[in-house]
Amino acid sequence: MLQTLFLRDFLVVDSAEIEFAAGFCVLTGETGAGKSILLDALGLVLGARGDVAVVRPGSERTDIAARFTIGETIHRWLADHDLDGDPSGLLLRRVIDRDGRSKAYINGAPVTIAQLRTLGEQLLEIHGQHASQSLLRADGQRDLLDSFGQLQPQVQALTELWRLWRDAERRAEQARLNERELTLEREQLNWQLEELAAVDLGDDEWDALSADQTRLANASSLIATTQAAHDALSEGEDNLRDRVDTLLSGLRQGARLDASLANAVEMLESARIQIDEAASDLAGYAERIDADPARLAQVEQRLSTVFQLSRKMRVEPGELVAHRQALAERLARLDQDTNLEALQAELAQREADWRKAANSLTAARTKAARQLAGDVAALLPSLGMPQARFDVSLAGAEPGPSGAERIEFLFSANAGFELRALSKVASGGELSRVSLAIAVAAAQANPVPTLIFDEADAGVGGSVADAIGQLMRQLGQSRQILAVTHLPQVAARGHGHYLVSREKSAQGSGTRVRRLDDEARIEEVARMLGGARVSATTRNHAGEMIRDAAADTPAPVGPGPQTRRRTKAGKRQPLAGMEFARLLCTSGHPDTA
Numbered sequence: 001m002l003q004t005l006f007l008r009d010f011l012v013v014d015s016a017e018i019e020f021a022a023g024f025c026v027l028t029g030e031t032g033a034g035k036s037i038l039l040d041a042l043g044l045v046l047g048a049r050g051d052v053a054v055v056r057p058g059s060e061r062t063d064i065a066a067r068f069t070i071g072e073t074i075h076r077w078l079a080d081h082d083l084d085g086d087p088s089g090l091l092l093r094r095v096i097d098r099d100g101r102s103k104a105y106i107n108g109a110p111v112t113i114a115q116l117r118t119l120g121e122q123l124l125e126i127h128g129q130h131a132s133q134s135l136l137r138a139d140g141q142r143d144l145l146d147s148f149g150q151l152q153p154q155v156q157a158l159t160e161l162w163r164l165w166r167d168a169e170r171r172a173e174q175a176r177l178n179e180r181e182l183t184l185e186r187e188q189l190n191w192q193l194e195e196l197a198a199v200d201l202g203d204d205e206w207d208a209l210s211a212d213q214t215r216l217a218n219a220s221s222l223i224a225t226t227q228a229a230h231d232a233l234s235e236g237e238d239n240l241r242d243r244v245d246t247l248l249s250g251l252r253q254g255a256r257l258d259a260s261l262a263n264a265v266e267m268l269e270s271a272r273i274q275i276d277e278a279a280s281d282l283a284g285y286a287e288r289i290d291a292d293p294a295r296l297a298q299v300e301q302r303l304s305t306v307f308q309l310s311r312k313m314r315v316e317p318g319e320l321v322a323h324r325q326a327l328a329e330r331l332a333r334l335d336q337d338t339n340l341e342a343l344q345a346e347l348a349q350r351e352a353d354w355r356k357a358a359n360s361l362t363a364a365r366t367k368a369a370r371q372l373a374g375d376v377a378a379l380l381p382s383l384g385m386p387q388a389r390f391d392v393s394l395a396g397a398e399p400g401p402s403g404a405e406r407i408e409f410l411f412s413a414n415a416g417f418e419l420r421a422l423s424k425v426a427s428g429g430e431l432s433r434v435s436l437a438i439a440v441a442a443a444q445a446n447p448v449p450t451l452i453f454d455e456a457d458a459g460v461g462g463s464v465a466d467a468i469g470q471l472m473r474q475l476g477q478s479r480q481i482l483a484v485t486h487l488p489q490v491a492a493r494g495h496g497h498y499l500v501s502r503e504k505s506a507q508g509s510g511t512r513v514r515r516l517d518d519e520a521r522i523e524e525v526a527r528m529l530g531g532a533r534v535s536a537t538t539r540n541h542a543g544e545m546i547r548d549a550a551a552d553t554p555a556p557v558g559p560g561p562q563t564r565r566r567t568k569a570g571k572r573q574p575l576a577g578m579e580f581a582r583l584l585c586t587s588g589h590p591d592t593a
Helices: 035-045 072-080 113-120 138-148 153-177 179-199 205-217 221-233 238-256 257-287 293-313 317-336 340-379 428-444 460-475 520-531 536-553 576-584
Strands: 002-012 013-019 024-028 061-068 090-097 102-106 107-113 124-127 390-401 403-412 448-454 482-483 496-503 506-513 564-566 573-574
Touching: 002 035, 002 482, 013 403, 024 035, 024 460, 035 061, 035 090, 035 124, 035 448, 035 482, 072 090, 072 403, 090 113, 090 496, 102 113, 107 460, 113 536, 124 428, 138 403, 138 428, 153 340, 153 506, 179 293, 179 317, 179 460, 205 496, 221 238, 221 257, 257 496, 293 317, 340 390, 340 428, 403 428, 428 448, 460 536, 520 536
Parallel strands: 024 482, 024 496, 124 448, 448 482
Antiparallel strands: 002 013, 002 061, 061 090, 090 102, 102 107, 390 403, 496 506, 564 573
């Protein structure tokens, strides 16, 4: 659940720290006070798209952090992504600076926005005040049903199968339409490959041929040079080896008289060995090299053949081998793309794969539709529509990336009237209540631990509003519910109550959020009941509403909002409010402290 939200320099908020309780929490305040600001901040810290406009005027950056208590599933996700942190909770942070740069952190470690969003989807879900508008669109109704049935993985898999089917269909059609052009290209490729195969140039043959041609063309000069060097080293008159031997003979005698000459003797002996080895190498080279005009002519003819082919293929001689491989790969692809029989077989298989997955999705949607229809219908009487009926219709439709059925929500507000499309028969107030019923039904099937309803109760009042508050309070027994509301009947049902207000200071106006104690809460509910002028009667009524709500459903048992830290002795102690704010601002990112 959401424990703490910290804001600094976000829109009109200079600094705010809000600690949230377990159960059903309500946020109230005058219109324009900034209740939506909190939801926008939560959206950003959970991975929503950011914008420089959120940075408070005159500030360098916006800093948003949120702390959550988490369960085993989230712990495993963090461990899998090497983002383990404090085992008692999870810290998310988002920083957006004046230049539009955005940074995200999980437990102090920098992460991508996509990672933040993926984790956020498992922590919190927002049902917006305009959710009822999605009920007027066919795709919105389909998405709601898939979300209720947790069918998104199946839908994604079906969409990928649809893409493969369309791709196979495109290639088969292209092969039919371009059969002549592809045939001509195949013929050209075959001709080029035949030319290359006739020459059959080896991988490193061009370099070897070039080296051979240079050596054979200069064989006579090389023979003369090496023979002269060999004679000078070891065979000719006054050769170098004999001269070094003479020097060594004298120096060896000198070294017997003066040991300091030993080093010079050692170096000359080493030189004598090197001279012998060089002479031996030169003798071997002279024996191997041969001025072979016939071999030279053969090599030059091969080089000429390869060069002519390279000009014809318009590639460098050394690139012919790679060019041959590329042409062979292209021909293999063309053979595949022009094999109509194989393409038709692939097309049939892709279609069969899609239809199998689509049938499975249809069955799952049918089951989810029955469940959703039953859950929503059961909630409608408590929302002031005792005779209303609701159903989810699945009608056959043309195949598409999302399936083979058209999903439509059907509704009838009164007994005796047939079910018709919700978008055509529901009034504004009815649509709002049906939307809320769907949101509550979906929430009951949703494992996300924190749900936010942003004025999802708009357009209702009286006993219906009281029923909505009771529904949300009951829902708060099993998870954390945050609701932005203008209805006193809903506000009175909260386990915790937060007031959002605009306040003026020397620096200008800003938004303040504070949790109300019992007395302040009665005053706020009374304001919601009576408007600007609050009387003793409205205060008494507000107090009675709050006491009745508490008597109906006790407060949930769960972790409180207080964040804790360890002392040196290892005991966990509460963090003071501003100390926690500093922790959020400095964790893992000292440059923005």
